[in-house]
Amino acid sequence: MKKNILVVGALAVTLALPLAACGGTPAATGDNGGSDAPAASESGDFDAVDAYWGQWRGSVEITGTTVYGTAGGTEAxxxxxLAEDGTCTVEPVEAHADLPTDSGTWEGTESEITLHLETAGDVTLxxxxxxxCxxxxxxxxxxxxxxxxxDFYG
Incomplete structure (x- = not known):
């Protein structure tokens, strides 16, 4: 009995450690600790690069019918x-390789990100x-x- 309790306790600690380690990591922002507050530069102005640069995964919401009823989720x-130098690329995931690849530049404000793509033109997120976004x-x-x-991916 004591052995089972020790095993369960060790398992609980092992599973909790990665979750506790993730708690203090900022998400897509630089100095604001991952909060929903906009990123600010040292001068106090909004800094789009600090707030948005990195990889974002685009997904669509899907629904369907199964033998159990309506099911839903998202599909990448x-x-x-979004690069720090103001350039950007759009690349389909492997399962959707038929979607177009594009590249261009980007800029952002506190409320939107504007992509200036070579093929698609200007796209606002x-x-x-x-x-x-x-x-x-x-x-x-x-x-x-x-x-x-x-969603910010890394």
């Missing part, structure tokens, strides 16, 4: 890479919070969905 479609899925060649949501 593409990666948006609305900032939801420090790790989420969304835009028109059609602008990325995704025909059957209206909205694509981007």
């Amino acid at each position: 479609m593409l990666d948006l890479n 609305t900032v939801v919070d420090s790790v989420t 969304e835009g028109d899925a059609h602008a990325f060649g995704i025909a059957d969905f209206d909205t694509i949501q981007f």
Whole structure:
């Protein structure tokens, strides 16, 4: 009996350690600790590079019918890479290699990120919070969905 309790306790500690280690890591922001507050430069002005640069994963919300009823979730479609130098690339994930690849430049404000893409033209993404933004899925060649949501990926 004591052995079972020790094993269960050790397992609980092992599972809790990675979760505790993730708690203090900022998400898509630089100095604001991952909060929903906009990033500010040393001068106090909004700094889009500090707030948004990195890789964003674009997904669409899907629903369907199974033998158990309606099911839903999200499906990853593409990666948006926002570089510190103001350039960006749009690359489909492997499962959706038929989607177009694009590149260009980007700029951001506290409420939106604007992509200036070579093929798609100007695409505006609305900032939801420090790790989420969304835009028109059609602008990325995704025909059957209206909205694509981007989550900060790394």
